[in-house]
Amino acid sequence: MKMIVEPAVRPLAGTVAIPGDKSIGHRALLFSLLSGTPVRVRGLGDGADNGRSAKAITALGASISRDGDAFVITGTGLDGLRAPAAPIDCGNSGTTIRLLCGLLAGQKFATTLFGDDSLSKRPMRRVIEPLAQMGASIAGAGGGEDVTPPLVVGPATGPLRAIAYASPMASAQVKTAVLLAGLYADGATSVTEPGPSRDHSERMLAYLGAPLAVQGRTTTIDTRAWNRDLAGSGFDVPADPSSAAFLVAAALVAGAGEVRLPNVCVNPTRTGFLDAIAAMGGRVALEHPRTGGPEPIADLVVRGPAASLRGTEITGDLAVRSIDELPILAVLAARAHGTTTVRDAEELRVKESDRIATTCAMLRAFGVACEARPDGFVVEGRPDRPFLHARVHADGDHRIAMAAVIGGLVADGASQVEDTDNVATSYPGFIAAMRTLGASVRG
Ligand code: S3P
Numbered sequence: 001m002k003m004i005v006e007p008a009v010r011p012l013a014g015t016v017a018i019p020g021d022k023s024i025g026h027r028a029l030l031f032s033l034l035s036g037t038p039v040r041v042r043g044l045g046d047g048a049d050n051g052r053s054a055k056a057i058t059a060l061g062a063s064i065s066r067d068g069d070a071f072v073i074t075g076t077g078l079d080g081l082r083a084p085a086a087p088i089d090c091g092n093s094g095t096t097i098r099l100l101c102g103l104l105a106g107q108k109f110a111t112t113l114f115g116d117d118s119l120s121k122r123p124m125r126r127v128i129e130p131l132a133q134m135g136a137s138i139a140g141a142g143g144g145e146d147v148t149p150p151l152v153v154g155p156a157t158g159p160l161r162a163i164a165y166a167s168p169m170a171s172a173q174v175k176t177a178v179l180l181a182g183l184y185a186d187g188a189t190s191v192t193e194p195g196p197s198r199d200h201s202e203r204m205l206a207y208l209g210a211p212l213a214v215q216g217r218t219t220t221i222d223t224r225a226w227n228r229d230l231a232g233s234g235f236d237v238p239a240d241p242s243s244a245a246f247l248v249a250a251a252l253v254a255g256a257g258e259v260r261l262p263n264v265c266v267n268p269t270r271t272g273f274l275d276a277i278a279a280m281g282g283r284v285a286l287e288h289p290r291t292g293g294p295e296p297i298a299d300l301v302v303r304g305p306a307a308s309l310r311g312t313e314i315t316g317d318l319a320v321r322s323i324d325e326l327p328i329l330a331v332l333a334a335r336a337h338g339t340t341t342v343r344d345a346e347e348l349r350v351k352e353s354d355r356i357a358t359t360c361a362m363l364r365a366f367g368v369a370c371e372a373r374p375d376g377f378v379v380e381g382r383p384d385r386p387f388l389h390a391r392v393h394a395d396g397d398h399r400i401a402m403a404a405v406i407g408g409l410v411a412d413g414a415s416q417v418e419d420t421d422n423v424a425t426s427y428p429g430f431i432a433a434m435r436t437l438g439a440s441v442r443g
Contacts, residue, residue: 034075087112133163209231247437270321311381
């Protein structure tokens with residue numbers, strides 16, 4: 001599939017309801033499987049990745065029904081999971097497969113997990129290593145530098161061993177996999193991270209009554225003196241800041257009468273892109289800040305002419321807190337005066353595509369200079385001339401595809417973005433949302 005985008009001829013304007021946060025949606029589904037009471041989940045996103053987690057939990061014994069605007073998930077409780085009848089297809093979803101590794105590591109049955117071509121290349125050793133230390137059996141395809149799907153997880157022959165894991169990377173997927181396995185371990189399982197990663201799991205597991213404690217960068221699940229009950233009445237999934245980032249960027253580069261994105265998750269572990277935009281001189285208002293269940297939320301609002309931006313540096317914790325938004329931040333950097341440098345983001349190499357290579361290739365197609373580095377990239381902004389209209393290949397990566405569409409808004413003619421099917425993994429309504437704001441985009 002492809003998308004065609006015309007240059008924006010007037011400022012964007014409108015209100016768009018962004019779909020539910022993908023990270024929180026995965027957790028709402030997977031953790032509800034472990035709940036002993038039905039959980040009502042409102043605001044779940046309609047992306048294919050969350051759909052993979054939904055199918056996975058039904059294969060493991062949960063049932064999902066619709067009740068008005070909510071899904072009611074009836075789980076099996078911690079110890080009632082059923083062996084799936086067939087291998088579980090995780091599609092394009094790294095979060096589904098890595099979190100399932102942790103959840104399934106302590107089960108008494110074996111499960112095979114597989115995915116699409118992109119997922120079949122993604123590194124799994126990062127979760128297998130700590131889980132193996134806990135005594136779990138996980139086998140994968142090897143051969144290359146890392147272990148890749150398909151994976152066979154389990155069976156466990158007894159309780160897992162509690163470990164204190166010093167994670168070499170700030171990764172919410174690794175942290176969550178170990179904590180989920182910790183629910184099936186015989187003591188206190190802890191994960192210590194070198195920097196802050198998104199903390200949705202901690203918030204949600206605590207809400208469900210898991211024996212969880214956070215101290216600094218260490219999160220612990222201690223199953224001693226616990227009745228093995230997880231229960232919660234429901235979650236509201238707030239709108240996804242990673243999807244909102246594309247519309248925020250569109251409003252900044254094209255100008256905005258008023259672009260309003262209600263109810264967005266503004267958990268500080270996810271708002272690195274807003275901090276980067278502020279450092280570049282862009283203005284995004286957070287209106288009506290409030291709390292929605294375990295997560296802070298606000299309406300994101302952009303107003304005013306096309307932003308006058310300046311280059312910045314995105315490194316360290318800020319790179320982790322904006323990791324999924326770096327492709328769209330690169331488009332903003334290309335509209336900024338001066339140079340923007342992204343460092344400490346080697347993780348981009350192993351996302352849905354090699355996002356250092358694909359981000360640079362996308363910007364170069366628009367005539368922007370972008371130099372790839374081992375752990376990031378350097379963008380030379382060209383704010384005073386339009387981008388060259390381009391044909392961009394998205395390499396099957398949803399975030400590269402959407403970033404390229406936003407780039408096309410400031411090009412000197414119509415641009416074509418190819419290989420865009422996977423936009424549906426996170427944001428099936430992306431084209432409709434862009435049109436609501438007045439952009440000319442078609443599929
Ligand atoms: C995610 C964590 C991040 C992020 C990914 C979703 C999650 O990956 O990039 O898109 O939902 O836990 P890491 O676990 O590698 O940090």
